[in-house]
Amino acid sequence: xxxxxxxxxxxxxxxxxxxxxxxxxxxxxxxxxxxxxxxxxxxxxxxxxxxxxxxxxxxxxxxxxxxxxxxxxxxxxxxxxxxxxxxxxxxxxxxxxxxxxxxxxxxxxxxxxxxxxxxxxxxxxxxxxxxxxxxxxxxxxxxxxxxxxxxxxxxxxxxxxxxxxxxxxxxxxxxxxxxxxxxxxxxxxxxxx
Numbered sequence: 001x002x003x004x005x006x007x008x009x010x011x012x013x014x015x016x017x018x019x020x021x022x023x024x025x026x027x028x029x030x031x032x033x034x035x036x037x038x039x040x041x042x043x044x045x046x047x048x049x050x051x052x053x054x055x056x057x058x059x060x061x062x063x064x065x066x067x068x069x070x071x072x073x074x075x076x077x078x079x080x081x082x083x084x085x086x087x088x089x090x091x092x093x094x095x096x097x098x099x100x101x102x103x104x105x106x107x108x109x110x111x112x113x114x115x116x117x118x119x120x121x122x123x124x125x126x127x128x129x130x131x132x133x134x135x136x137x138x139x140x141x142x143x144x145x146x147x148x149x150x151x152x153x154x155x156x157x158x159x160x161x162x163x164x165x166x167x168x169x170x171x172x173x174x175x176x177x178x179x180x181x182x183x184x185x186x187x188x189x190x191x192x193x
Contacts, residue, residue, distance in 0.1 A: 003060040004067040004106040004152060005124070006045070006075055007132035008036065011099040011140065013053035020095065028094055029053060035085050036078060043074040048111070048124045056132075058124055061111055068106050068155035075102050075146055076163070079184070103135025105149040131172055135181065142167050144183040153182050 010016075010032060017025040033050055040047050040057045044064065049056035057074065060067030079102075086096035107128035114123030135147040148164060149172070156164075165185045169178035 001061060001109055001111055002063075002106070003058050003109050003111075003124075003128055004071040004104065004155075005059075005109065005128045005132040006055075006057040006071055006102060006104050007129070007136040008055045008057075008075075008078070008100055008102045009136060010053040010097040011101055013097060016095060016097065024094055027092065028089060028097065031085060031088060031094075032097070035081055039074045039078040039081065042077060043070040045070065045074050046122065048122050054133075056124060056129060058109070058111070060106075068104075068152045069157065069160060071104050071106075072148065072152070072156060072160055072163075075104060076184075078102070079145060100145060101136050101139030102146045103132045103137070103139065103149075104146070104152050105131040105135055106151045106155055107131060127173065134172060138170060138181070142181075142183060146184045148182045150180045150182070153180070 032053070033055065036055045036057060037047055045057045045059045046061060047055065048058045059071045082100065089096040105128055109124050109126035109128040111122060111124045113120040115121055131149060135149060138147050139145060144167065147167065153161060153164065163185055164182040167181050167183045169180050171178050
């Protein structure tokens with residue numbers, strides 16, 4: 001299936017979780033998951049994976065052509081809602097995660113009901129998932145909260161492209177040449193080429 005995948009996690013969550021009770025860690029994660037679920041539903045995506053502080057959201061499982069646009073809009077919505085999540089956590093006397101990272105890539109994936117009888121769930125794996133996860137992890141290196149692959153960038157309309165800035169080039173899985181990656185333009189910030 002051709003799809004667009006968002007991979008996101010909370011930076012340094014393990015260190016944060018080690019300093020508090022399991023119940024408090026679970027409460028933070030459930031609020032984080034809920035925010036992603038609302039954003040995904042709003043833009044027609046499907047949460048396809050929750051593991052620790054990592055979330056996978058998939059767009060295009062039904063063949064929608066605007067999947068990259070909807071994934072980017074979902075990520076921007078999630079980022080816009082983060083201050084509210086932090087306020088919610090603080091009002092519940094829970095520590096708020098400082099940063100999240102988000103990678104978005106379009107490519108092929110395999111989707112299906114995975115698990116044992118009685119507890120099957122949608123599972124996804126393949127190139128789109130692994131590259132989105134790699135972009136997610138590159139956010140730390142580039143000091144960004146969002147990194148979009150060139151594949152996604154090319155599927156976006158001009159208005160969406162204008163909200164992104166080229167960060168540089170990286171070597172991704174199964175590629176022999178570095179490819180450009182894009183991040184979110186910071187309002188009032190300096191811009192690169």
